Amino acid sequence: MQFTEEQIWQFLSEVQDPEVPVLNILELGIVREVLIKNDEVEVVVTPTYSGCPATSMINMSIRLKLIEKGIKNVKLTNRLSPAWTTDWMxxxxxxxxxxxxxxxxxxxxxxxxxxxxxxxxxxxxxxxxxxxxxxxxxxxxxxxxxxxxxxxxxxxxxxxxx
Ligand SMILES: [Zn+2]
Structure with a gap:
């Protein structure tokens, strides 16, 4: 992997929340972990609301952003527990x-x-x-x-x- 975990977090800060375009997904507090294993980058996301239609859109935006940065092997994991709270914003x-x-x-x-x-x-x-x-x-x-x-x-x- 040619990128550090820090750089990946930096890339993720460029992904906007589809519902509130002034916020990025880090400000929203939904990205829990970034894990680098060999060539694979795993991003662990806790959706704001389970069943929220924006969730799949956010997952796709994360994938597209990392591909755009040259990371092809992206794994997205949705972690539902503990549930997201507005305290994470x-x-x-x-x-x-x-x-x-x-x-x-x-x-x-x-x-x-x-x-x-x-x-x-x-x-x-x-x-x-x-x-x-x-x-x-x-x-x-x-x-x-x-x-x-x-x-x-x-x-x-x-x-x-x-
Ligand atoms: Zn008023």
Whole structure:
């Protein structure tokens, strides 16, 4: 293998999340491991949501990116356990989501007693108001909920917690 593990991580940082193009898959926290065995590169990915349609698209983007860099033997492994949580997103990723007009997750799974609890307040990413209401459990994708701000009236996507 002519590449180091560090270089592979660098290549992976060029793969964007298909649902939120301002984030790369490292910021999303879904790449768990990079393993180099002889000529093969194995990338271990934990999908954000099992059954999320973006997962297969992400797998394909990883494969294409590494092929583009000259790595032909790519093995993708999906690791479902432990499950991805929004805690794995970098702090910078949450800021980028907000700048993109998507409210970042409010609760972290580890602080949440009830996993199905709804956040009391999802601040509007446009004006910062806390007066927002849930419009639909499903926003532009299954992984997001649609909210509307009561103050500036702007609808926005909320990146749901796990
Ligand atoms: Zn607002």
């Amino acid at each position: 970098t702090a910078g990723a949450k800021e980028k989501l907000k700048a993109y007009g998507i409210a970042p997750p409010v609760y972290s799974k580890t602080n949440q007693d009830d996993l199905f609890a709804k956040p009391d307040e999802v601040p509007c990413p446009h004006c910062g108001s806390g007066h927002t209401k849930l419009v639909s459990q499903f926003g532009s994708t299954a992984c997001k909920a649609l909210y509307q701000c009561e103050d500036c009236r702007e609808p926005f996507d909320y990146f749901k917690c796990h």
